[in-house]
Amino acid sequence: MAEALRYDPLGPSGTWHRQRARLLVYGLLTLFALYYLLPLVVVILNSFRDLPDISRAGLIGLPSSFSLSYWPIAWSKFCVGGTCAGIAPFFFNSVAMAVPATIISTAIGAVNGYVLSKWRFPGSELLFGFMTLGVFMPGQMVLLPWAVVLGWLKLTNTTAGLVLIHCVQGLSFTTLFCRNYYVNIPDDLIKAARIDGAGFWRIFRKIVLPLSPPILIVTVIWQFTNIWNEFLFAVIFSSGTHQPITAALIALSAGGTSVHQYNVESAAVLIAAAPPLLIYLFGGRYFLRGLTQGALK
């Protein structure tokens, strides 16, 4: 496909002309790549440097020391907001929040999508439109109601409370993703299965689910990444030892008047970023697909 764009038989492109253009293209790409990679490189390098080195050469300076000791400190010893158990407890808070919320919201979204695409009834399109409204709701609109509702349910400052919030908030996305994917499964398959005697759940299990891995991966990645990275709800509806890692990280890097331990903080930052970053590196294709669908509706 791209062949046609490159190859320009009628254009005035001599070899020299073309090579100069190539050079320009790669030069620009490299320049941009530096801008994008700078923060990542800085934080990785600094997680291995000692403090005198950092204060001498600055955070962006070339490292002249190397130690692996800051990672274990960040993980289990560093003091965050009064407790000195490192970032690990908060990491596990995030796991305990993001994993169930991802699974529950994806499962419900898949069934919803199945109903809204393959078992349409009068008004179901309208209901679908209504469900997608949730996608656009700014978090600020629901903060106060959630605070009250979590109080009623006795879920204030619990991981379960955050799971609930993320499930309800995620429903719109997961339903939207799955419905838009299932719409493309031919209706004839469902009809054939109905004539074959399969019912609602059997068709879902035997026909639709086996076709779903691509969209389930997209949805799971999308939900997990968003919930893991989410900050607003995390910082408002949790405190102390119940905080997910994003909220704890802010407390860590903003807290205290003492000298910044940039190396340990760098390691902590990387630990917090690791799960979504790894998912991105290994499932980038699915990540992008979710992003595009989530953004463009």
Add this chain to the structure above:
Amino acid sequence: MASLTLRDLNKTFGSVEVLRGINLEVDAGEFVVLVGPSGCGKSTLLAMIAGLESVTSGEIAIAGRLVNNVPPKDRDIAMVFQSYALYPTMTVRGNITFGMESRGVPKKEQAAALARVAALLQIEKLLNRKPGQLSGGQRQRVAMGRALVRDPALFLFDEPLSNLDAKLRVEMRTEIKKLHQRLAKTTVYVTHDQVEAMTLASRIAVMHQGRVQQFAVPRMVYDRPANMFVAGFMGSPSMNFVPAEVVADEGRPAIAIAGANGPAVVLPLPEPTPNSLGDRGRRVVLGVRPEHLTRYDRRLREDKPHLATLEAPVEVVEPTGAETMAVVRLGEREVIARFEADAAPVVGERVTLALDMARACLFDAETEALI
């Protein structure tokens, strides 16, 4: 007992009437083809028979049992879809046995039924493949296998050949016909292809604008089309239509068509004429199929007593190999005539045409119905 009965069937989507007053009786073992242009309602009708669409009013009975409110799985039917609708994640074996599994048929019976169908359709070697690994023709066979394994009271086909290329389509058509001859299962088959309808059907229901225009054996539909729509839809190239007027020729009934910038051409009608012919001066439409309009030859007279002759200029010549079609000008109209390949005219020639009035149809100019 009729295998399938449709009584006064109507279907509306919102305010749109898709089917109006459908009445059909399909006898046991029959192969009925519903044919019509896209949007005529034939696929909706089939979906209603299958139970995939609800009935707005009227009755559907399968093997004498009213099934209006019976879900598809309990109607004792099997269906082959245009897209084949093979379950993509299952093997051919899984596709064919899925229905039996859903119904809880014992494994042993499943295996026996599978073996029977696989042998019948010669797909034994494909059983462990996925649909994505099959060619178009193979998919078609598997789809039929899935239907055949049920041994249902009624087979439904929804344009099953339209996704195949032309050559394969002809082959599979023959195959379906053979299969029906062997199994003699009651079948309702939907297509937009009039050749398929003619070749396969024991009876054809021609549909247009949500109504059945004619329901008859193929020969009848072709020779005595109920109206101008049916006449124009069945047959390729289409039947020629020429406006005409009922006149008397030496006291005998005839029709007159406007000649090419000359006097009207008078064509005597074969006797006895239909009672509904009506009075002189009535406006009618003469329908002539291209094969009944050909180069005049004295020998033709011998077995065609109602031959009329007329002269017309040839405007376009289209050889197809076996025969040659030519567009000739008849009065204000262009009509298509068929010639033997070795008797083909040339452009500009004024050719003398023989018109077999015994095979011509007359339609009312207003109602377009056959006279």
Add this chain to the structure above:
Amino acid sequence: MIAAPAARRLSAILPQLVLAPSLVATFIYVFVFCGWTIFISLSDSSLLPDYSFAGFHHYAELWANRRWNIAYTNLFVFGTLYVVGATAIGLALAILIDQRIRAEALWRTIYLYPLAVSFVVTGTVWRWILSPATGIESIVHHLGWMGFRFDWIVQRDFAIYTVVITGIWQASGFVMALFLAGLRSVDQDLVKAAQIDGAGMARIYRKIILPGIGPIFIAVLVVLLQFAIKTFDLVYALTGGGPGVSTTVPAIYVYDLMFQRGQMAEGAAAAIMILAALSLVLVPYTVWVNWHRRHGEAHG
């Protein structure tokens, strides 16, 4: 085999039954919660919800407030630069990548990763890089150029531009991905035809490819505006709204009013302003998309 009527009736409404809990949850989330916040904005709630009707005076107070004034001015400045910058860089990257370069996947991975990572994480790192004591300014000083200054992040009048730099850094890769998908979807026969007509690549982009992806421009615009209006974590992690209150944006201010200062009603009023701003972007877009779709169908 005929199922009992009750069972059949149940199976007929099974899909609706399955959907019902989600509908209820969404209804509560979208309408009840929205209505609730609107109601709070009209009450005299301060530290705790108070459901006596107090009229619109919190809106009046909000608009008279100097910090709110800073917040929406910042949103305009940030939003404009962010949308323009991210679109321009994203488009440039997309066109560069579209030149059949080597290791395309690698480049794309580099440009897109910022979106995978939380702003809390990247905001923290960018704060270090932009801070004059530890970041770019210090490294330039180390290199010997002592007069170099790059301290926008601690300058009241310039701090908002550091938010812009970071915002563009985060979003432009995504914009690139959207544009790239669009560029790749342009009918290659059009490009070939233009080449035969003797058009150079620059002209082909300007006259054929870019006009062909007009709808993507609008989608990108809407997505970026949405991001801009909702911006919270970025500012929180990068500047905390400071120095002073100079980088306060509406979302930060809402948080402050509701949970730091106990001015719930005014916070709710500010939240509704955010919703209004979003609607201002999304409602016309949705109408446009639907119109386009129907129009397209009518012609297709």
